[in-house]
Amino acid sequence: MLRTVSRLSRRRIRSRLGTLRVKYSGLSGSYAISVGAGLIDSIGERLRSILSARTRRVALISNRKVYGLFGAQLESGLKHSGWEVPTWLLGDGERHKSLASFERALRFFSEHGLERTDCVVSLGGGVVGDLAGFAAATYLRGVAFVQVPTTLLSQIDSSIGGKVGVNSEFGKNLIGAFHHPRAVFIDTDTLLTLPRRELVAGWCEAIKQGAIGSRPLFKRTVKYLETFGLLNSCGASAELEQLIAAQCAFKSGIVARDEREDPNRVDAKSRRILNFGHTVGHALETATDYRRFRHGEAVGIGMLVAGEIGKRLGITPQAELKSLHAAVKLLGRLPRTDDVEPAHVMSLLQRDKKSVDGSINWILLDRLGLANIVDGKDIPPGIVKGSIRSVLASC
Numbered sequence: 001m002l003r004t005v006s007r008l009s010r011r012r013i014r015s016r017l018g019t020l021r022v023k024y025s026g027l028s029g030s031y032a033i034s035v036g037a038g039l040i041d042s043i044g045e046r047l048r049s050i051l052s053a054r055t056r057r058v059a060l061i062s063n064r065k066v067y068g069l070f071g072a073q074l075e076s077g078l079k080h081s082g083w084e085v086p087t088w089l090l091g092d093g094e095r096h097k098s099l100a101s102f103e104r105a106l107r108f109f110s111e112h113g114l115e116r117t118d119c120v121v122s123l124g125g126g127v128v129g130d131l132a133g134f135a136a137a138t139y140l141r142g143v144a145f146v147q148v149p150t151t152l153l154s155q156i157d158s159s160i161g162g163k164v165g166v167n168s169e170f171g172k173n174l175i176g177a178f179h180h181p182r183a184v185f186i187d188t189d190t191l192l193t194l195p196r197r198e199l200v201a202g203w204c205e206a207i208k209q210g211a212i213g214s215r216p217l218f219k220r221t222v223k224y225l226e227t228f229g230l231l232n233s234c235g236a237s238a239e240l241e242q243l244i245a246a247q248c249a250f251k252s253g254i255v256a257r258d259e260r261e262d263p264n265r266v267d268a269k270s271r272r273i274l275n276f277g278h279t280v281g282h283a284l285e286t287a288t289d290y291r292r293f294r295h296g297e298a299v300g301i302g303m304l305v306a307g308e309i310g311k312r313l314g315i316t317p318q319a320e321l322k323s324l325h326a327a328v329k330l331l332g333r334l335p336r337t338d339d340v341e342p343a344h345v346m347s348l349l350q351r352d353k354k355s356v357d358g359s360i361n362w363i364l365l366d367r368l369g370l371a372n373i374v375d376g377k378d379i380p381p382g383i384v385k386g387s388i389r390s391v392l393a394s395c
């Protein structure tokens with residue numbers, strides 16, 4: 001149920017609204033990420049100073065479920081600001097992040113006469129954001145794009161950094177573009193309706209971001225989970241808003257230093273460290289036909305495998321790995337893995353290896369807050385296999 005917040009408390013909450021500015025190398029140079037409870041109501045008003053005076057249409061892309069929860073609120077604010085708001089609803093689920101949906105989105109823009117000075121707004125999780133952003137990146141060679149992410153994962157991760165795209169027969173996320181949003185509006189109230197497993201998936205990525213780049217962020221994330229569980233049951237909290245803002249600041253900081261994920265970079269600040277836990281995570285998703293895990297949950301287990309590999313190589317101290325396990329444990333039981341064959345996961349990693357120049361770059365941890373990219377050629381296969389076996393058997 002959507003929590004109703006009284007006018008007074010909304011106003012008070014709004015006054016705490018945090019905004020951070022993300023710089024990038026594009027023509028317009030930067031965009032703001034705003035975080036606050038009840039923010040959806042004021043997006044129309046806020047966008048007026050961001051969009052061109054010539055903007056006439058703001059095309060809204062969402063899915064039925066999310067639109068049913070927050071669409072009317074957002075749409076009425078946008079209309080109140082004087083724009084036409086044609087709306088298109090995508091099917092719900094990863095399979096709709098497809099070339100077919102992309103083409104439908106372009107047709108929808110064309111049928112509604114969207115022009116270069118118009119804007120596309122996405123309301124939803126990463127699936128809606130990635131698809132809407134890719135359509136915005138390509139239609140008329142790029143129109144303005146605004147993200148209103150409504151899952152924890154999309155609020156701290158996918159809405160920031162400009163990567164947009166679709167899945168295809170060639171693989172997941174392999175067709176896409178870099179197209180930064182003009183603004184990101186994160187209304188933390190939207191998390192109140194988010195199913196438990198979606199929260200878990202988002203928290204796994206939040207733990208990841210702390211683990212690879214910032215011990216204080218890791219500690220703060222753990223403290224929130226210890227204090228409030230997956231979500232403060234009283235709804236919006238200053239702690240949650242501040243933590244989400246800190247997570248966004250971390251992600252945008254990484255992106256700012258390596259906007260296009262330079263494939264030659266292997267330093268501890270390169271964008272590819274965001275893939276911590278993803279090598280094994282992707283293999284687990286594939287091994288279970290994308291039916292068992294939410295992506296973030298698979299990453300949660302993948303992080304433990306990477307931690308174990310680091311420990312066995314003598315890179316990650318035992319105590320640090322223990323803290324990582326304790327953090328993941330705060331999220332409750334993740335989907336079972338004891339029936340997944342380690343040999344199957346290994347064979348999927350081998351396949352992955354072929355697509356990345358003969359060897360995998362493993363993101364490991366020197367300690368919590370400091371990633372270390374290690375060439376797979378330097379890791380004995382027995383260590384990888386043993387680590388996978390021991391983590392899968394214990395989850």
Ligand SMILES: NC(=O)c1ccc[n+]([C@@H]2O[C@H](COP(=O)([O-])OP(=O)(O)OC[C@H]3O[C@@H](n4cnc5c(N)ncnc54)[C@H](O)[C@@H]3O)[C@@H](O)[C@H]2O)c1
Pocket residue numbers: 063065066069092093094097124125126127128130150151152153154157158159160161162163164173190191192193194195198201295
């Ligand atoms: N572009 C990037 O940099 C980047 C980074 C990470 C992930 N991604 C992509 O993000 C996608 C995953 O995003 P996701 O985890 O947000 O999943 P999602 O978009 O599928 O959303 C998860 C589910 O939650 C529902 N939902 C969304 N908001 C809700 C709310 N407030 N209340 C109730 N239900 C709600 C959705 O309808 C959906 O059923 C993947 O496609 C992944 O590839 C992209």
Ligand SMILES: [Zn+2]
Pocket residue numbers: 205278295296299
């Ligand atoms: Zn991820």
